[in-house]
Structure formats: structure tokens, C-alpha cells
Ligand SMILES: Nc1nc2c(c(=O)[nH]1)N[C@H]1C(S)=C(S)[C@@H](COP(=O)(O)OP(=O)(O)OC[C@H]3O[C@@H](n4cnc5c(N)ncnc54)[C@H](O)[C@@H]3O)O[C@H]1N2
């Protein structure tokens with residue numbers, strides 16, 4: 531059994547790189563950029579009109595405008611630039627249109643009355659020009675998104691506006707999710723008294739989805755030959771295997787033995803933590819496949835996955851996954867030998883963490899009430915209110 535910080539170090543040491551790939555803009559949300567992105571033209575690309583109204587020439591805002599202007603025509607958004615022919619003329623103009631030549635000021639319709647081809651100005655003084663000037667947001671060639679950034683929905687809009695219909699991103703590992711256990715049935719099946727429906731595989735699948743990885747689901751029964759055959763093939767096909775169940779001391783917990791037989795080197799088995807103590811981690815040296823074999827209890831699988839795999843993934847993609855920190859709202863008993871992941875809710879006002887009651891790591895239903903886990907390293911003295919600790923937010 532090794533301490534949690536050593537286990538994490540060993541996991542991070544096994545980070546890999548998977549190269550880069552070009553993908554469609556529509557698939558890029560949540561992925562990590564593998565290229566710097568620059569503006570391809572000034573933003574906005576022309577002096578952009580900000581209000582529906584009329585465009586006039588009016589050099590000094592401190593001077594009152596003329597009482598009326600002759601309407602020369604209409605400048606719509608999407609139409610090429612017109613010119614004001616006379617200082618006493620105006621053009622009706624729409625939001626998003628290019629500012630006409632000679633015009634420098636927009637008066638919104640709310641301050642204008644148009645009658646028989648003339649615009650009568652109702653404001654005594656003009657407060658603003660209502661022009662979004664060319665290049666005022668960003669100049670052509672400016673760096674707007676840096677390599678390594680996780681692409682947000684807002685970034686997708688930026689990429690679209692600078693003409694990136696495809697984008698280069700860090701390639702993700704191919705991941706297989708394997709549940710094991712004869713007691714498990716499919717979600718749409720009616721379990722018998724001694725059976726339960728699979729849940730861990732789906733939690734893991736959804737967790738991967740958050741990172742843009744489409745995991746592939748498998749199930750193998752607690753049968754040595756079936757495990758041997760299936761795992762041998764999966765080790766060849768995938769970069770990462772995520773297993774749940776079959777790693778503690780039961781008569782049918784064959785996973786460590788079979789992985790060893792198949793040439794997966796054990797890096798550690800058992801971590802001084804609760805829940806999730808029987809976590810087994812290894813790597814196949816020649817195939818470079820990483821194996822995260824989580825204990826089957828749902829909360830153990832959850833915590834191990836979002837603590838170890840998630841940090842391994844970010845390290846592999848060249849990113850740090852800094853855990854956030856929270857303050858404890860109450861004292862929590864420590865354990866001198868084990869690091870504890872304690873499920874908590876955060877006080878809506880202070881943000882401080884309060885421990886939740888639950889029935890242990892088999893209690894999947896407690897996760898519905900949980901906002902995350904505080905990580906309390908092993909120590910002899912209890913944790914006190916006000917202490918700051920690492921926080922693993924529920925995904
Ligand atoms: N003698 C000992 N017994 C146990 C120890 C120990 O140290 N000595 N460790 C306990 C701890 S801690 C855990 S955690 C579990 C882990 O056991 P396994 O990894 O071998 O997992 P299983 O026995 O296969 O299953 C445990 C539990 O989880 C349920 N399960 C499994 N897979 C799924 C799934 N995909 N979806 C939903 N639920 C799943 C399974 O039905 C069991 O109830 O061992 C303790 N025992």
C-alpha cells in the first residue's frame with residue numbers, strides 16, 4: 531500500500547502524448563488547442579453602426595445638430611458602403627451596416643421623426659456617435675487564443691469569426707471502459723434479487739464525454755479465460771483501459787492476476803486512502819497501454835477516476851489540473867493512516883464545506899446530494915473548521 535501523493539506521482543509519471551489532429555469547428559468544444567489563433571482581419575472589420583437610425587456628418591458633438599436633414603437613401607447591413615452627398619443630407623441606417631463615407635455620427639430612430647423625405651431631429655444635443663470603430667476590438671494579426679487553451683463555447687464563436695472551419699487540437703487517447711462482475715445486468719434489464727444494474731461504466735463514459743472522449747463500453751464476466759482473451763485484445767486496441775471491480779481480495783477478483791499474465795506491469799496496488807483503497811494501476815510497456823483498475827464500489831470508482839485519471843489526462847495533454855481549495859465549515863475526524871475523500875456540500879453563502887452522511891462507498895445514491903469531495907491527507911489530529919483543503923468538485 532502506498533500513500534496517496536506517491537500514487538498520484540506514479541500515475542503522472544505515466545503520462546503519454548498522443549499527437550495532434552485537425553477537427554471540424556463543430557467538434558472542438560472542450561478540446562485543447564494545438565495551434566495559436568490570430569485575427570485574420572481587424573475586428574470589427576469596418577466602422578460598424580451600433581443603432582438603427584440615421585447617419586449624418588456632425589464633427590463637433592458639443593454643437594447642436596441641424597433641425598432637419600434630407601433623407602438621401604438607406605444603408606442596410608450587408609450592403610456596400612454609400613457616401614453622404616451633402617452635409618445637409620442623411621442616410622437611414624441599420625445596426626451592423628458599414629458607416630457611409632463622410633458620415634461620422636448616428637442618431638437613433640428614437641430621437642428622429644421622418645416626414646416626407648426629411649428627418650427632424652428631436653435631441654438638442656447629441657451624446658454619442660454610436661460607432662464601433664474598425665480594429666477597436668482586435669487588430670489584424672493579433673494573438674487571440676493560445677495553444678493549450680481548453681476551447682469554450684465563446685472560443686468557438688471567435689474561431690468562426692476568424693475563419694477557422696477546422697482547428698488543430700491535442701489528440702485524445704482511445705479509452706475502453708470495462709465493467710466486470712457476474713452480478714451486473716444491463717440498464718434496460720430487470721435484475722433478479724441477487725443482481726444489480728451496471729452503473730460505473732456509465733459514470734465513466736459520461737466523465738470521459740466531458741473531456742471530448744467517446745469511450746467504448748465492454749463487459750466481461752468474472753471468468754479467467756474470458757478476461758484473458760478480452761483484455762488481451764483490448765490492450766492492443768486502446769491507449770487506456772478503465773476497469774471497475776474485481777481488484778480486492780475476493781475469490782473472483784481475478785483482474786490483477788490476469789493483467790500480470792498479459793504483461794501489464796503493476797505500478798501499484800492499494801493506496802492508503804478511503805474510499806478506493808484497492809485501486810490497481812499499471813502499464814503495458816511495449817504497447818504503452820495504461821490500465822486504471824478501480825475498485826467496484828461506485829463511490830470508489832468515482833473518486834479514483836476523477837482524482838487519478840483526470841489528472842493523468844490533463845498531464846498527458848500538457849495541462850495542469852489544479853484542484854480548487856475550500857474551507858471546512860466544521861471539524862472532521864482525520865485518519866492517521868489513510869487519506870480521506872469526504873463527500874461534502876458547500877454552504878451557499880460562505881462556500882465552506884460541510885460533510886454529508888452516507889452509507890460508505892457502495893452508496894451511489896449519496897452522490898446525488900454531494901457537491902464534491904474534500905481531500906484530507908492522513909494525519910493524527912482532526913481537521914478543524916476554517917482549515918483550507920483540496921476540493922474535487924463533482925463533474
Ligand atoms: N477482504 C477484503 N474485502 C474487501 C476489501 C479488502 O481490502 N479486503 N476491500 C473492500 C473495498 S475497500 C472495496 S472498494 C471493494 C472493492 O472490490 P472490487 O474492486 O473487487 O469490486 P467488486 O467486488 O467486483 O465489487 C464491489 C461492489 O461494487 C459493485 N460494482 C462492481 N462493478 C460495478 C459496476 N460496474 N456498476 C455498479 N456497481 C458495481 C459490486 O456489485 C459490489 O457490490 O472490496 C471490499 N472488499
Ligand code: MOO
Pocket residue numbers: 803804805806807808825827830891892
Ligand atoms: O475503500 Mo473501498 O474503495 O471504499 O469500499
